[in-house]
Amino acid sequence: MENILKKYKNFFLTVGTLFVLGFLLVRLYSFYEARISNYDRDIKELRQKLELLKSISSYQSRFSQLKGNFLSSDSYTFIDLVNDYAQKAGLEVVSIEPKSGVSYQKEEIVSPLILRLTLKGGFDNLLNLLRIVDKEKLKITVSSLNIGENISLITLEILGLTLKEEEL
Amino acid sequence: MKKRLGIYLDSQGIAFAEAEGKDLSSSVFLSFSYLLEEGKDFSELSSTLKIEALLQRGLRELRTELKEAYLGFSEKESIFRVLELPYMNKKELNLALPLEIEKYMPFRIEEIFWDYQERRVFREKKIKIAFLGMKKTFLEENLKAFSNVGVKVKSVDSGFFSLIGFLILLGKIPKRYKDFAVFSFTREEGEIAIFSEGFPYFSRYTKIPLTLEGEPDVKKIGKDLKMTLRYYQGEVKGKELEKLFILGESSLVNKCEEEFQDLGISLESSPLEDVLKDRKVANLSELKAYSLAIRDYRAEFLKFNILKERREVVLREEVSEVLASREVLWNFKSLFFLLIIGVFIGGGIFFIQISKESSKVVEVKKIEEELKVLPNFKEFGSLSLTTLKDKESYLKKIIAELREYSDIPKDNSSLIELLGRNITEGMWFKSLNLKRERNLRDLYLVLQGYIYLGDIQRERNSLNKFITKLKESEFLKRRKMKVTLNSVRQQELEGYKVTAFTIGIR
Numbered sequence: 295m296e297n298i299l300k301k302y303k304n305f306f307l308t309v310g311t312l313f314v315l316g317f318l319l320v321r322l323y324s325f326y327e328a329r330i331s332n333y334d335r336d337i338k339e340l341r342q343k344l345e346l347l348k349s350i351s352s353y354q355s356r357f358s359q360l361k362g363n364f365l366s367s368d369s370y371t372f373i374d375l376v377n378d379y380a381q382k383a384g385l386e387v388v389s390i391e392p393k394s395g396v397s398y399q400k401e402e403i404v405s406p407l408i409l410r411l412t413l414k415g416g417f418d419n420l421l422n423l424l425r426i427v428d429k430e431k432l433k434i435t436v437s438s439l440n441i442g443e444n445i446s447l448i449t450l451e452i453l454g455l456t457l458k459e460e461e462l
Numbered sequence: 463m464k465k466r467l468g469i470y471l472d473s474q475g476i477a478f479a480e481a482e483g484k485d486l487s488s489s490v491f492l493s494f495s496y497l498l499e500e501g502k503d504f505s506e507l508s509s510t511l512k513i514e515a516l517l518q519r520g521l522r523e524l525r526t527e528l529k530e531a532y533l534g535f536s537e538k539e540s541i542f543r544v545l546e547l548p549y550m551n552k553k554e555l556n557l558a559l560p561l562e563i564e565k566y567m568p569f570r571i572e573e574i575f576w577d578y579q580e581r582r583v584f585r586e587k588k589i590k591i592a593f594l595g596m597k598k599t600f601l602e603e604n605l606k607a608f609s610n611v612g613v614k615v616k617s618v619d620s621g622f623f624s625l626i627g628f629l630i631l632l633g634k635i636p637k638r639y640k641d642f643a644v645f646s647f648t649r650e651e652g653e654i655a656i657f658s659e660g661f662p663y664f665s666r667y668t669k670i671p672l673t674l675e676g677e678p679d680v681k682k683i684g685k686d687l688k689m690t691l692r693y694y695q696g697e698v699k700g701k702e703l704e705k706l707f708i709l710g711e712s713s714l715v716n717k718c719e720e721e722f723q724d725l726g727i728s729l730e731s732s733p734l735e736d737v738l739k740d741r742k743v744a745n746l747s748e749l750k751a752y753s754l755a756i757r758d759y760r761a762e763f764l765k766f767n768i769l770k771e772r773r774e775v776v777l778r779e780e781v782s783e784v785l786a787s788r789e790v791l792w793n794f795k796s797l798f799f800l801l802i803i804g805v806f807i808g809g810g811i812f813f814i815q816i817s818k819e820s821s822k823v824v825e826v827k828k829i830e831e832e833l834k835v836l837p838n839f840k841e842f843g844s845l846s847l848t849t850l851k852d853k854e855s856y857l858k859k860i861i862a863e864l865r866e867y868s869d870i871p872k873d874n875s876s877l878i879e880l881l882g883r884n885i886t887e888g889m890w891f892k893s894l895n896l897k898r899e900r901n902l903r904d905l906y907l908v909l910q911g912y913i914y915l916g917d918i919q920r921e922r923n924s925l926n927k928f929i930t931k932l933k934e935s936e937f938l939k940r941r942k943m944k945v946t947l948n949s950v951r952q953q954e955l956e957g958y959k960v961t962a963f964t965i966g967i968r
Contacts, residue, residue, distance in 0.1 A: 307796075315801070319804065319807055319808055322812065326816075330819055333822035342847055343847060343850065344829055344832055348836065351836060351838050357860065360861070361864075364867075403864070404867055421878055421879065428876070435874065436874045436898070437898040438898065439897075441894040442893050443892055
């Protein structure tokens with residue numbers, strides 16, 4: 295055994311050195327590869343974050359544009375607005391009251407607000423009111439209209455869309 | 463000019479020559495038989511004492527005051543070998559040669575004094591070695607005799623190769639010849655050497671065969687030479703010797719020229735008497751002594767000194783130790799070489815990876831800068847990717863929902879106007895009910911009214927006309943709304959027969 299060791303001493307020494315060198319080089323390479331791999335992961339995450347923030351920013355901007363067409367959730371403002379429309383149309387508001395219990399099921403943010411009105415006036419005045427409502431940029435529409443034999447007494451429901459949240 | 467003393471010993475006697483510079487001052491040859499002639503009985507004496515006696519006599523006859531001598535022996539006493547080794551440096555050669563040469567001789571290296579000359583053949587990556595050795599016991603015995611007579615031996619060389627070197631120096635063997643043979647002989651002994659590519663290839667000593675009359679048998683010498691030359695040609699195939707130089711007494715040389723014609727090689731004879739121009743030497747031994755005396759002028763590759771101090775101290779153990787240390791040295795060199803390669807590769811990896819890492823760091827910083835300038839970075843920058851994804855999904859849904867309500871129909875007034883605009887003859891409305899569905903797009907209208915024209919057919923025609931006009935209106939077509947007549951009947955109203963109708967628009 296000793297003779298073999300002696301005979302192949304150089305061989306063993308060289309192979310051993312190569313092995314140790316190889317091991318150290320692989321370790322060195324792996325160490326830096328791990329670091330670079332971490333950087334790659336960070337870069338990927340940062341890019342994803344960048345894209346998401348850009349996308350969120352874009353949606354926020356779009357929301358800001360759209361939310362101006364919706365009413366605030368405050369019903370008094372809506373009542374004032376509708377009252378103002380009726381007066382402009384030459385109608386006499388007999389009664390105006392919010393209709394409770396109205397809700398749509400799937401909506402996340404949009405909520406309907408309905409006002410029930412009893413008005414006195416002629417057909418032309420009614421048309422005026424309808425024109426005013428149709429021209430309004432806000433999301434308001436007449437959801438129900440009833441003109442009976444007594445033409446001067448009109449009942450109608452005006453629906454306005456409000457937002458549950460005004461900021462996202 | 464400096465004087466030097468050359469002494470040559472062979473089996474017949476001792477030759478002395480004193481040279482001043484290159485020139486021969488005096489020479490003398492004393493045969494061992496000379497001692498017998500003096501009538502003294504030396505037969506019982508040792509060879510050392512015989513040599514001592516001849517040395518004293520020779521130095522006296524030469525009338526020299528020199529106490530240092532350049533010594534040479536005949537080939538009979540020497541061991542001359544030529545071998546080839548793979549290419550290696552001087553240090554490695556000094557270590558490898560002693561062990562390698564043992565394969566070529568029947569002695570251990572410790573038993574001999576030795577020296578060598580080398581010829582490096584780069585194109586073949588090998589070293590040719592001309593090795594000269596002499597048994598220590600023999601040389602020490604002879605050196606003792608020299609010491610006893612007060613002569614210090616400066617060097618010990620081969621008498622024959624000294625002679626060849628001298629002949630080359632004289633131009634008797636022109637330098638242009640590279641493959642040649644030299645044969646020198648006396649009546650008792652001869653020596654032959656073959657040179658290949660200007661370096662010794664082979665050398666041997668031979669006893670001169672005699673005829674029954676006691677004269678050298680030239681024919682047998684010729685046969686012997688022929689065999690030697692055949693041996694060479696067998697060893698070195700396809701290579702021809704250019705010339706055979708023959709040196710000896712003129713009478714013998716002349717005979718040789720006649721007998722050696724069938725050797726198949728060009729001959730060039732040099733009678734001993736003609737070698738030196740100014741003076742003559744008595745025999746070949748004196749010429750060898752002279753060639754030893756002018757050692758400094760001879761070609762280096764034929765100059766040996768087996769007395770070199772280093773030769774005496776090289777023992778097997780020392781060689782082994784040196785070889786072992788060389789092995790360690792080799793290992794160290796190999797390891798160092800491997801380490802250097804490793805460092806280079808490691809350095810390469812380090813720089814490549816550092817460079818990669820730097821570019822990644824720059825990229826990270828660039829993206830971070832881009833992030834910081836986003837308006838919502840402060841609000842959402844610290845959130846995790848999952849939270850941000852949820853947020854994005856929620857916003858997407860919200861925007862989709864808002865867009866769903868972006869086109870709520872604003873057509874109530876248009877529809878009512880349409881009804882009023884298309885009212886036909888004798889018609890008036892009783893009631894109008896309008897209802898929007900939950901999706902805010904679909905509309906349902908129920909209209910009740912009367913027609914009075916005093917003629918039922920005309921009233922019906924008026925109603926049909928009204929319905930047709932509604933159906934053909936662009937507004938209803940665009941909205942894809944359908945007009946249906948729900949009911950129509952004759953009814954008495956305030957004493958008049960009128961047509962009452964109900965129309966649905968959906």
